[in-house]
Amino acid sequence: MNRVGYWVDLYQAEQRLGAGFLLTRRFVLTALHCLRGKADEETSVEVVLSDDRPVPGRVCRTAKDADLALIEIMSSHDVAIPIPAAHVARRGDRWRGPYRPDPGDAQLSGCVDDSSVRHVCEGGGSVEALQLTADQLLGDYSGYSGSPVEGTSPEGGPAVLGILLEQVMDRQSTEYRAANVLFAATVAEAMRRFDQFDVGHLIDVLRPPPVEHFPSPATQEPTVLPRLAERHSEAESLLISLQRWSESNLIDPTQAAQLRLDVVQRVIDAEFGPSRHDGRI
Structure with missing residues (x-):
């Protein structure tokens, strides 16, 4: 690579x-x-x-x-690798595949033919997919399955558009050979399929433990401090993701704004104890 x-x-x-x-x-x-x-x-x-x-x-x-x-x-391993924003592709956009199965293999690139087609997978399910044309006529793209499809974000940086799933076979060939047409599930489809990316689940990751088991900052044991740092890092990552998903129309902007407030409140509650909203002091 x-x-x-x-x-x-x-x-x-x-x-x-x-x-x-x-x-x-x-x-x-x-x-x-x-x-x-x-x-x-x-x-x-x-x-x-x-x-x-x-x-x-x-x-x-x-x-x-x-x-x-x-x-x-596994949570014991920190993966501090920059991850591009997710974005929604448009017909006619250029795309590239940053992954190569082996160093000597071609890097894929091409054009988005359709940005939201219903594609029936071999497993029988219908997914929202990108229909892609590849510039490289390889005849077999199977080694690239599971890799990301990249485009360009509005800010000019890389953006993830989808995940490569299937190749279309060439009907004119007498050999088992693929045409240069590929299908990729959209990022939005993947987020809908797995509840790990449901905003409620993501916020629950930041939910503080019960206050009686969570000492005040002045009495916290040293082992608690790394957990606070990890919580802050998770919150920052989630806030950035919510902003990106909102800008990419993956979630409603009004909902995203409320969720960002919820995340901040969770972090405050985790560090200083839950706020009281019933008028008592």
């Missing part, structure tokens, strides 16, 4: 399974068929980051009809 990025390789028992990418610092999204039938929920996998660092993970959710799987990185 030509630079440190948010895409990953997945291994099990030292066997490479396929590609995926960090949708957040905690969760890896991949195509279910990349796991080759070897993973049910709770199955352990090794996530090899693009800097060649391995971290342990487990399959926490699968959507078999949509050919999607979510892998959770």
Whole structure:
């Protein structure tokens, strides 16, 4: 791979399974068929980051009809890799695939033919997908499954548009050869499929423990301070994500504004104790 990025390789028992990418610092999204039938929920996998660092993970959710799987990185491992914003593609946009199965393989690029087509996966489910044309005529794109489709954000930086799932076979060929047409599930589809990306669930991650078990800042033990730092980091990441999702029309801007206030309140409650709203002092 030509630079440190948010895409990953997945291994099990030292066997490479396929590609995926960090949708957040905690969760890896991949195509279910990349796991080759070897993973049910709770199955352990090794996530090899693009800097060649391995971290342990487990399959926490699968959507078999949509050919999607979510892998959770163990909380004891900090993955401090910059992750691009999610964005909504438009017909005619240019796209690129930053992931390559091997260093000698081509890097994919092309054009978005359709930004929101209903595509029926081999698993039988209908997903919101991008229909893509690839510039590279490879004849077989299977090694790229599970990898991210990138576009450009309004700010000019990279943005994740979707996840590569399937290739279209060339009907004119007498050989088993793919045309240069690919389908990728949108990021919005993946977020709808997994409750880990439901805003209520994300806010619950920041929910403070009961006040009677949470000492005041003046009496906190040293071991509590790292948890506060981790909570602050999670809150900051969530606030940024909510802003990006709002700007990309993945969630309603009014809802996003209220959720940002909720996140801030959760952090304040966690550090100083729940606020009273019944008039008592």
